[in-house]
Amino acid sequence: MMDWFWHDGHLSWPLFAVLVYTSLIVLGGDLVWRTTSGSTRKLALLVALVWLLGVVCIYGLAVF
Amino acid sequence: MILLIQILVLGALALALTQWLRHLPYPSPLVRPLLPSRQRWPELQIREWLETTRFHPGYLRFFYRDPPRMLPEESGIIAPADGLVTSYDARAGVRYIVIALSFWDMHVQRSPLDGRVTDVTPSGDAHMDGEGRDFAFLRDKYCPVQTRIALETDIGPVAIRLITSVAARRIETWVQSGDQIRRGQRVGRILLGSTVVLEVPEEYVCTRELGSHVRAGETILAAKAIG
Numbered sequence: 001m002m003d004w005f006w007h008d009g010h011l012s013w014p015l016f017a018v019l020v021y022t023s024l025i026v027l028g029g030d031l032v033w034r035t036t037s038g039s040t041r042k043l044a045l046l047v048a049l050v051w052l053l054g055v056v057c058i059y060g061l062a063v064f
Numbered sequence: 065m066i067l068l069i070q071i072l073v074l075g076a077l078a079l080a081l082t083q084w085l086r087h088l089p090y091p092s093p094l095v096r097p098l099l100p101s102r103q104r105w106p107e108l109q110i111r112e113w114l115e116t117t118r119f120h121p122g123y124l125r126f127f128y129r130d131p132p133r134m135l136p137e138e139s140g141i142i143a144p145a146d147g148l149v150t151s152y153d154a155r156a157g158v159r160y161i162v163i164a165l166s167f168w169d170m171h172v173q174r175s176p177l178d179g180r181v182t183d184v185t186p187s188g189d190a191h192m193d194g195e196g197r198d199f200a201f202l203r204d205k206y207c208p209v210q211t212r213i214a215l216e217t218d219i220g221p222v223a224i225r226l227i228t229s230v231a232a233r234r235i236e237t238w239v240q241s242g243d244q245i246r247r248g249q250r251v252g253r254i255l256l257g258s259t260v261v262l263e264v265p266e267e268y269v270c271t272r273e274l275g276s277h278v279r280a281g282e283t284i285l286a287a288k289a290i291g
Contacts, residue, residue: 031095031098
């Protein structure tokens with residue numbers, strides 16, 4: 001179980017990737033929110049879905 | 065080594081997120097350069113600065129910009145200011161073409177025609193509302209502070225009236241009575257202000273529709289009525 005968080009003296013790559021990805025999604029979502037005129041709720045839902053899909057992909061790649 | 069790189073990357077992202085959180089709901093300094101001016105400096109934020117009179121230096125740099133302008137090849141009366149045309153009524157032989165400037169418009173005014181400055185008349189006090197009150201702290205009140213630059217031109221008397229709003233603070237004029245000025249020459253600037261009125265003889269009509277955006281020194285704004 002520790003391998004998900006720590007591996008060979010550094011953060012595990014899936015965890016690191018999720019942290020980076022999450023930060024970029026938040027910053028990117030903010031930028032899109034500011035430059036588009038659509039519904040904020042729809043955008044938040046879309047960003048959450050993209051984030052979830054990305055996290056699943058990262059851990060999927062790590063497992064398989 | 066890998067851990068160090070990971071810490072550096074995450075540290076940079078943490079810094080970016082901290083900046084983002086600190087500036088919410090306004091844009092963080094990281095995304096500001098990527099945004100168009102209205103999103104970069106939201107109106108609500110500018111109004112907050114007006115209340116505190118502590119402006120972001122980046123906004124002031126943006127506000128004080130004075131880009132060169134390309135005069136149109138065709139002759140005609142050019143717009144003295146950037147902004148939206150809000151009216152062009154005529155009264156007593158004079159047509160008043162009103163241009164409303166927003167917080168994001170360039171605020172340097174330019175001469176509409178070649179001519180000679182016959183008068184520069186300020187009225188109201190630069191920091192007061194005319195009734196002894198400091199208008200910077202008032203809201204929703206008409207402020208009479210203005211400067212009228214009168215010109216003698218080939219088409220007759222023309223004037224540019226620089227008017228402040230309650231949000232504005234003062235007017236700079238860069239020409240004096242007796243100066244010969246060229247079409248498109250810079251004549252002044254309203255600091256954080258608001259309205260420019262071009263006065264031309266009544267037979268000249270505004271060539272732009274109400275609500276259209278014009279650019280100082282570039283847009284032909286008025287022409288002699290045909291027939």
